[in-house]
Amino acid sequence: MRKIIVGSRQSALALTQTGHVIDALQQIAASQGLEFEFEVKKIVTKGDRILDVTLSKVGGKGLFVKEIEQALIDGEIDMAVHSMKDMPSELPEGLVNGAIPKRVDPRDCIITRGDKGLDDLPQGAKIGTSSLRRASQLKAYRPDFDIQSIRGNIDSRLRKLETEGFDAIMLAAAGLERMGWTDRISAYLPADICLPAVGQGALGIECRGDDLELLGLLSLYNDDLTATTVIAERTFLAELNGGCQVPIGAYAVRLHPSHSGQDENVIQLTGMVASPDGITMLKETRQGHDPVQLGIAVADELKRRGADQILAEVRG
Numbered sequence: 166m167r168k169i170i171v172g173s174r175q176s177a178l179a180l181t182q183t184g185h186v187i188d189a190l191q192q193i194a195a196s197q198g199l200e201f202e203f204e205v206k207k208i209v210t211k212g213d214r215i216l217d218v219t220l221s222k223v224g225g226k227g228l229f230v231k232e233i234e235q236a237l238i239d240g241e242i243d244m245a246v247h248s249m250k251d252m253p254s255e256l257p258e259g260l261v262n263g264a265i266p267k268r269v270d271p272r273d274c275i276i277t278r279g280d281k282g283l284d285d286l287p288q289g290a291k292i293g294t295s296s297l298r299r300a301s302q303l304k305a306y307r308p309d310f311d312i313q314s315i316r317g318n319i320d321s322r323l324r325k326l327e328t329e330g331f332d333a334i335m336l337a338a339a340g341l342e343r344m345g346w347t348d349r350i351s352a353y354l355p356a357d358i359c360l361p362a363v364g365q366g367a368l369g370i371e372c373r374g375d376d377l378e379l380l381g382l383l384s385l386y387n388d389d390l391t392a393t394t395v396i397a398e399r400t401f402l403a404e405l406n407g408g409c410q411v412p413i414g415a416y417a418v419r420l421h422p423s424h425s426g427q428d429e430n431v432i433q434l435t436g437m438v439a440s441p442d443g444i445t446m447l448k449e450t451r452q453g454h455d456p457v458q459l460g461i462a463v464a465d466e467l468k469r470r471g472a473d474q475i476l477a478e479v480r481g
């Protein structure tokens with residue numbers, strides 16, 4: 166019997182998605198006659214300790230992941246579940262992403278007071294989000310909106326909708342879905358209004374590269390299509406040197422054969438770079454077979470149209 170210690174942040178979302186992954190891995194192990202046992206170990210990261218400070222000022226999203234990665238390297242834990250959108254583009258020496266399971270809904274959504282749709286919100290409505298990507302796209306769609314920063318885990322953001330006088334807040338549908346809170350969603354934002362963050366709705370499972378026993382189990386949990394589309398998106402982001410504090414979005418899908426002349430392996434990637442005020446918005450959609458080449462091609466096209474200048478201004 167192999168025992169796997171699974172490190173998790175202590176937020177409700179992190180613990181819930183870690184629990185879902187363990188359930189799925191237990192089922193896969195049982196169906197293969199493999200003997201695995203799992204135990205969750207909670208880890209308080211620097212990011213959690215300073216959640217109410219402006220994260221961009223203190224080093225961005227790597228903060229949530231770094232201490233968990235150190236625990237993996239030190240052998241205190243064997244495995245960790247991350248949201249792909251929070252996973253840095255380069256893993257430390259010795260660690261690998263062992264599986265990208267099937268993606269859930271990648272869209273952003275709004276939770277409004279009075280359960281209104283986007284177009285029913287009043288002029289000048291106060292919208293809570295700290296994501297430049299969400300803010301810029303919402304501004305482009307509704308320049309009258311008053312977009313204000315909101316921080317904290319999803320449970321505390323939902324509370325702030327009521328206590329801090331927002332008309333609406335924006336969140337990833339995926340987080341709410343995993344928490345079982347989709348009934349709170351007032352409207353889903355289609356990708357042509359709000360392109361999701363790179364990897365949104367997908368998870369990644371990090372472990373040591375020499376843990377072949379665990380990697381064997383994880384390989385059975387990988388979803389090839391999700392992995393391929395997320396690789397296209399992450400290549401696009403890496404080509405633009407993107408992190409979480411820049412207004413970049415990307416979303417890749419596999420085209421249905423009827424749209425691609427019976428070829429089942431065509432991926433379509435849309436990438437977006439915007440100025441924070443939403444006034445300049447560069448978008449490109451391309452199709453191809455190779456996710457890495459596709460990510461590079463879309464990034465190159467946006468650079469040709471001025472993406473680097475926009476990003477340089479955002480980064481200051």
Ligand SMILES: NCc1[nH]cc(CCC(=O)O)c1CC(=O)O
Nearest residue numbers: 248250336337339340365366367
């Ligand atoms: N930035 C925080 C974060 N990281 C992952 C999710 C949940 C969605 C996902 O797994 O992609 C969220 C919450 C949110 O953006 O609303």
